[in-house]
Amino acid sequence: MIDALEAQWTAIADLATSLTDEQWTAPSGLPGWQVGDVVAHVLGTEAMLAGRTPDSTIDPTTIEHVKNPIGELNEHWIDHYRHRSRDELMTDFAAVTAERNKAMWGMTEGQWDAETGTPVGPESYGRFMRIRVFDCWMHEVDIRDAVGLGGPEQTVPALWALREIAATLPFVVGKRARAPKGSTVAFDITGVAPLTLYIATDERAALVPSIDGAADVTLTLDGADLARLVGGRSAADISRVTVDGDRDLGSAVLTNLHYTI
Numbered sequence: 001m002i003d004a005l006e007a008q009w010t011a012i013a014d015l016a017t018s019l020t021d022e023q024w025t026a027p028s029g030l031p032g033w034q035v036g037d038v039v040a041h042v043l044g045t046e047a048m049l050a051g052r053t054p055d056s057t058i059d060p061t062t063i064e065h066v067k068n069p070i071g072e073l074n075e076h077w078i079d080h081y082r083h084r085s086r087d088e089l090m091t092d093f094a095a096v097t098a099e100r101n102k103a104m105w106g107m108t109e110g111q112w113d114a115e116t117g118t119p120v121g122p123e124s125y126g127r128f129m130r131i132r133v134f135d136c137w138m139h140e141v142d143i144r145d146a147v148g149l150g151g152p153e154q155t156v157p158a159l160w161a162l163r164e165i166a167a168t169l170p171f172v173v174g175k176r177a178r179a180p181k182g183s184t185v186a187f188d189i190t191g192v193a194p195l196t197l198y199i200a201t202d203e204r205a206a207l208v209p210s211i212d213g214a215a216d217v218t219l220t221l222d223g224a225d226l227a228r229l230v231g232g233r234s235a236a237d238i239s240r241v242t243v244d245g246d247r248d249l250g251s252a253v254l255t256n257l258h259y260t261i
Helices: 002-018 035-049 069-082 086-105 109-113 125-147 155-176 223-230 247-254
Strands: 184-190 195-201 205-208 217-222 242-245
Touching (some): 035 069, 035 086, 109 125, 125 155, 125 223, 155 205, 184 247, 217 247
Antiparallel strands (some): 217 242
């Protein structure tokens, strides 16, 4: 997972460095953020995990798109880097991610498994880092969408990001889409990291390694499109999803995929 995070940080750094100034300041598709702000957000979270604090005096509660404490913290880091040059931001990106990489490799297994606060509640530090791979990968999708560069190209980070999405799909299928007891849903994920996921609904929905026969509904979609849908992105488009089988169940799943805060 540490290798996956390092590869994802490198992918974002290489992408960010390749952008023109016009692309850097283009709207990102995320409310209030330019493309450069997305890079600053990724960096800010890692800087926080490295023990740094943002130099910002703004009141984020007055910003319309801020809905929760995590959003407030994000805006402080965005403000911190808006007062610095692009070169300073990228220099910090290299330094902070190198520091974080070294720190993670120095952790014991007990530290990696220890419970900590995460965006999904108390979980292991390792789960938090899988969420970080997912978050960073999704933001690479955001940057690429904003400047028209297609989907991410690194397989390993994509696989870890999709595994994190997979952990929440039973909640989406069982609780939000209200899949009937005994039903099955398959996600046939294509793209840079092909993967097939099966959700079986019994007393509760759960990921299962396989099912007997065809699923009640199979949703075929690119992994980046899945990320756009779970993230509620403006670029999300359910028309790009192929639905085979129970179309009502498929529609219920698709319309309830957005779960990120």
